[in-house]
Amino acid sequence: MLYRMLDAVTSVKCETRRARKQIKVLQALDVAGTQLYHFTTIVIAGMGFFTDAYDLFSVSLISDLLGRIYYNSADGKLPSDVAGAVSGVALCGTLLGQLFFGWLGDRMGRKRIYGVTLKLMVVCSLASGLSFHYKPRSVVATLCFFRFWLGFGVGGDYPLSATIMSEYANKRTRGAFIAAVFAMQGLGNLAAGAVVLALSARFKNTAAYETDPFGQADYVWRIVLMLGAVPALLTYYWRMKMPETARYTALIAKNLKLAASDMAAVLDIDIVPEKEEADAIVRQDDYGLFSMDFVRRHGRQLLSTTVCWFVLDIVFYSLNLFMKDIFSDIGWFGDASKMSPLEQTYKIARTQAIVVVSGCLPGYFLTVLFVDRIGRVKIQLMGFTMMTIFMIGLAGSYKVWYNPSMHAGFAVMYALILFFANFGPNSTTFILPTEIFPTRLRSTCNGISAAGGKCGAIVGVLWFQYSHTSTRCSLLLLAGCNLVGIIFTLALPETKGMSLEDITGEMEEENEPPQESATVAEAEFIHSVEIS
Numbered sequence: 001m002l003y004r005m006l007d008a009v010t011s012v013k014c015e016t017r018r019a020r021k022q023i024k025v026l027q028a029l030d031v032a033g034t035q036l037y038h039f040t041t042i043v044i045a046g047m048g049f050f051t052d053a054y055d056l057f058s059v060s061l062i063s064d065l066l067g068r069i070y071y072n073s074a075d076g077k078l079p080s081d082v083a084g085a086v087s088g089v090a091l092c093g094t095l096l097g098q099l100f101f102g103w104l105g106d107r108m109g110r111k112r113i114y115g116v117t118l119k120l121m122v123v124c125s126l127a128s129g130l131s132f133h134y135k136p137r138s139v140v141a142t143l144c145f146f147r148f149w150l151g152f153g154v155g156g157d158y159p160l161s162a163t164i165m166s167e168y169a170n171k172r173t174r175g176a177f178i179a180a181v182f183a184m185q186g187l188g189n190l191a192a193g194a195v196v197l198a199l200s201a202r203f204k205n206t207a208a209y210e211t212d213p214f215g216q217a218d219y220v221w222r223i224v225l226m227l228g229a230v231p232a233l234l235t236y237y238w239r240m241k242m243p244e245t246a247r248y249t250a251l252i253a254k255n256l257k258l259a260a261s262d263m264a265a266v267l268d269i270d271i272v273p274e275k276e277e278a279d280a281i282v283r284q285d286d287y288g289l290f291s292m293d294f295v296r297r298h299g300r301q302l303l304s305t306t307v308c309w310f311v312l313d314i315v316f317y318s319l320n321l322f323m324k325d326i327f328s329d330i331g332w333f334g335d336a337s338k339m340s341p342l343e344q345t346y347k348i349a350r351t352q353a354i355v356v357v358s359g360c361l362p363g364y365f366l367t368v369l370f371v372d373r374i375g376r377v378k379i380q381l382m383g384f385t386m387m388t389i390f391m392i393g394l395a396g397s398y399k400v401w402y403n404p405s406m407h408a409g410f411a412v413m414y415a416l417i418l419f420f421a422n423f424g425p426n427s428t429t430f431i432l433p434t435e436i437f438p439t440r441l442r443s444t445c446n447g448i449s450a451a452g453g454k455c456g457a458i459v460g461v462l463w464f465q466y467s468h469t470s471t472r473c474s475l476l477l478l479a480g481c482n483l484v485g486i487i488f489t490l491a492l493p494e495t496k497g498m499s500l501e502d503i504t505g506e507m508e509e510e511n512e513p514p515q516e517s518a519t520v521a522e523a524e525f526i527h528s529v530e531i532s
Contacts, residue, residue: 064324066086084466092458093148093149094158100155101157118153118235121157126226204342298436311456313454324351331404355411355418371496425485
């Protein structure tokens, strides 16, 4: 008989553990109840996105007026080079603004330059409507110049607003707060359509329009663009009153006392920082964006957020900026050459408003409701998947939609694509980059990810403007972009319910295992003795 006697079994697993040092002011922010200041911040930051959407999407509604007034186009279509410039120049400015202001937000502070972007938006919105000259190309050149700098200011609002909201919010409802800021984009899009509708209806029913339709239409597009300055002006004072975020002040400026006093002034918390906390902040890692440490820890995440935003914006901006062209292709608006300038503009704005109300806004609001329950990654995967299905559905039976009796079905399918874009990657690509990167690089990485999105938007504009591919083929290519988004989404971490410092690995301390435990672990053995 063989018996095994266990002489000694010692199995000690001594792995180096990383524990996060608790900083009271940050912990207090994570667990703070929802207060009035949270909603105030949503409005202050969100009005920037309201202005952004109004300024970026309103140009697609008035481009037909430019074609009619300055290029004598019967159907309102601009020459391809002019149309590409008018649609794309603001996106180019936005891309550069996201990179520049994102970097500046980490170097100089979020609040310090928050007002600069708003000033740019106000001045350039007004100047865009004052693009006066007697030659058509001079008018368009002046318009494009000011829209470029308008886009530059709009771009700065992306990383700054996202970062500020994420750093103020508690971990339980952070996703909903950031999504609520971004949802103002939908309201801005709707406002653009509503303003164009109201102005078109007002001017086309006047006696002056009967005698000088092009002169009256010229007033409409200018007023539409200039009104973009109003929401930015309304929030300027409150932006200047906001304190710097506690996370920037504590972790980057390394001033815990100021961070605690700033938060005490706006939130119902009272924090007394300890010396050990200040020492822990001094000891934290300070690797840079171009270091191997960053590549190892966050390189794959930055690539994934950037690619997801890139392919999403190819789809999203193509569907929004060229909505009138896609609907015109199936005969939705009728024969544009038989309409007056403002009649055509009115029909385009009405269609956009219907699609925004039925598709875009419900998608934004459902994201606000469920992003902290379902999770960011699941919502993004669901959105990309459903967008792909409906796009293939539109493209697969494209000839069917030419039948006037099927136009309503086309509009429903189109609205569902935009619904799942907003209850999906259009919202989550904005949320994730502001949660998964460390505080000192948060604004920069959000800006890089957002700039990737604007590269996608520019690609979409150029594709629709110059490729001369059929709408059906374009829809299939957009569906392919969604499939790429699904693949790269799988590389992203879920962040719901977690502290920003836990997600990013900031403020972690290495605890070396005790020497005697390590020795025992190395000497682990099993000694067997055979007894007959």
